[in-house]
Each structure stands twice: as C-alpha cells, then as structure tokens.
Amino acid sequence: MELLMEVLDKIKPSEEERALVNAVTREIVEIAEEEIVKKDLEVIPRLVGSIAKDTYLSGDHDVDLFLAFPPEVPLEELRKIGLELGKAIGERLESYEIAYAEHPYVRAFYKGFDVDIVPCYNVKSWREVKTAVDRSLLHTEWVIKHLDGRNDEVRLLKKFLKGINAYGSEVYVRGFSGYLTELLIIKYGSFMNLLESVGFLARSKIIDLGGWLKKEPEIAYKTVERERESPLIVIDPVDPRRNVASSLSWEKFGVFYFKAKEFVERPGIEFFFPSKAKTGDYKALLKKKGTNLVTLLFPKPELVDDILLPQLERSAKGFEKSLKREGFEVFDLNWGYTERAFIMLEVDRVERSRVILKPGPEFLSERAIDFYSKNQKVWIRGKRLYSEKEVKESIVDVIKDLLIKNQVALGKNLSGVIKNAEILINFVPPELEEEAYLFLSKEKWNIKG
Secondary structure, eight states: OHHHHHHHHHHSOOHHHHHHHHHHHHHHHHHHHHHHHHTTOOOEEEEEHHHHHTOOOTTOOEEEEEEEEOTTSOHHHHHHHHHHHHHHHHHTSSEEEEEESSSEEEEEEETTEEEEEEEEEOOSSGGGOOSGGGHHHHHHHHHHHHOTTOHHHHHHHHHHHHHTTOBOOSTTTOOBOHHHHHHHHHHHSSHHHHHHTHHHHHHHOEEOTTOHHHHSHHHHHHHHHHTTTSSOEEBOTTOTTOBTTTTOOHHHHHHHHHHHHHHHHSOOGGGTSOOOOOOOOHHHHHHHHTOEEEEEEEEOOSOOHHHHHHHHHHHHHHHHHHHHHTTOOEEEEEEEESSEEEEEEEESOSEEEEEEEEEEEETTSTTHHHHHHHOSSEEEETTEEEEEEEEEEEHHHHHHHHHHTTOSOOOTTTHHHHHTOEEEESOOOGGGHHHHHHHHHTTTTOTTO
C-alpha cells in the first residue's frame, strides 16, 4: 500500500541516523565494559529493547543497557554492586540520576540519548528468572530470532498505536507495550494482516507463540485462568507464567479495535499523524450540554508519573463513588497536572435538596401555636414540637464534608493536598481551559475522531 510506504519514509531511521545510534550505543557499551574491568566484575553489558531489536522509530533513541550478573550472585549484592556500577558508568556520561523500580537503577543522558542502566541476572530460561527485568534479555533474544525481517511492520504498528493514543504499557497509559507489538507482528505476519484480523483477535483472545499450553499446560492454564478478565491473553513465549498483555486495558484495546476496523475500511495518514484535537469554549459547551464541571486544584506532589497519575486516577474514582452515594450523577472523570494537579468531574448538578430537622418549642409554650401554623409537617417528641426543613446544599460543601470525614478513597500520597484543594464550579484557570473543553467535548479520547 502506497500510504504505508509514505508512513515508513517518515518513521524509519535513515542510514545516517542508524549509524549515529550504532556509534553512540557502541560507545556506551565500551564505557560499561571498561568500568566492569576496573571493578573486576563478572558482569556482561547487554543491550535490550527496541534499539537492540531494530524496531525503534526515527527520533526515538532510548537506550536500555542491562548489566547481567551471574545467577548465583545474591539479590542484595546485585542491587548494591549493580547500583555502584551503574553510577560509575553514569559519571562517564553527561548526567545521571537514581531511579527506582523493583530495585534501584541509573537513568543517564548521553549525546541526546536517554540511557537506562539496569542490573539484572544473566538468565538462560524462565526457570532462572529472579527479578522482573531478567526477562528482558530473553525477550530481546526471542524477538531477534523470530521477527524474520518484519521490523518495519512493527514500526508501522507502533506508530499507528501512538497515533490513536494506545501505545505504552505504563500504569497511567495501559496500552500496548513495545514487546506486545513485536509479538503481534510475529503472530500475524504484517501490520495489515493484524488489522484485518482484529475481529478474530478479539474473539480468540489467547495467543500462545511459545506453545506453552502443550509444553507446560498446568502453568500456562493457570496464567489463562488468572488473566481471564483481560481483553487479550498473550502468553509470554519465554515464560508461561506471564501474560504480556496484562497491563492492556479494555479501553485501549477497544480504541485499537475500532480504529483498526476504520483504517481497513478507509486508510488515512491521520491514523499515524493525527491533527491536533479541536478546541473551543468550555463555558458555552457546558451551557449547551446542561451539565456542570467541578474542578479540584492542588499543588503537584514531587512524584514520578508512574506513581502520581495512578494516584490521581484512584482519587478521581474515589470522588465519583462518594458523590454518587450522595445522590449526584457523575458523568465522567479527568485528571492530570500542569503547574498544579487537577481532578475534573462532570456532574448533573451542583446543588441538592436536603431535609434537615427543625426543633421547635415545647407544645404548651406561647410560641407553640405560631410554630404549628407555619410548618407543614409537625410532630411531638416528648414535650417538644419538631418539623423538617428543605434546604439547598452545594456540592462544594458535600465534597468538603466527605473529605473531613475521610469518606473519599484517595491516593495515599495525595490525601493531604487534596483535603486543602481549591474547588471550582463551572470555571477553570486559563491554563486548563483547553483541557476542560477537550474533556467535556470528549475530543480528548473520542474514538470516532
């Protein structure tokens, strides 16, 4: 298809770019080898990820350098020595910082490249895996062995998924990982075959490229059973215990499903290179829809996105649940940050009617007849008269009361800042006007474009 060739011209690294990537990665590996020799360590530097597999997109130059330790090294020793070695390598690059996953690693920068320097075990099979990152070595080897020259098909799929906002396995994205895209191309042979087979993929649900359901049925079927609620089960060809698509959400799979069908019917460059979402006046949109926007604004905690965004999501869903319990209808949620963090809630109304108890005088007192005549419902409890009064209660007061009583499930690092949040009704500061419009109009995630 001519369109796909046009896309490839834009996303495939040129020979000059490829030469630069190879030269820089070679330098990084040589620096690592020199530091390993200096420390007299039995460690092998291994390149993994899209650069090692040659499935990276033009301009996307993240280097994943894994420091492979012998399997017999104790885990605590691997963490300690691996971090020291990573820092020694990082000091010879332009800059570095310590990052944290299952264990600490070094995130460095060198000649325009982001470089992750990660300690791991030099495993040969899934039975030797001790940490989550160990599999990356096996993943790289397996893909290189089985991709069979279909690297550009992976590039097309990656760019398509990026274009429809369904790429990335991070907890705040829950889309398709790079490794999953490679396995899907190996399974279906090409980008177009995959898109044309998306209906079958959704129905069949299970992909077992490693043949684990026959070789290790007990383990593989446990994986299938555990992951049965997932939209897709791709048993890792290097480890029968793992579903490669475990982080994929139904929402992102649904976007892929519809966009794949749409592309097959009507191919277009905009699937790969989407135009900027249309924006407009969020206040006019609110008036037209007849709904209301509640926005909580609070200082952004110093947390990495992997931690902050899931906690913002948890907090937004906590408000949704609590407000529904209080009688408000919550149509949709949004969360994120600019200068400050925010949670947006689209709700049916910002006031509710509430009945409160209205104590009156004793029924034999001088004021009793007046109280009796002025109130619709009156009853006696003991010697005292009582009535009830209907009042209007603002959603702002409801939210504040819920927070005071700890009746909203919040992200564990956000409780303090959210309890002191500024609460805005049908108004946002200038930096959030576009975000508010995209949220209310559904342009932010409208699968019909």
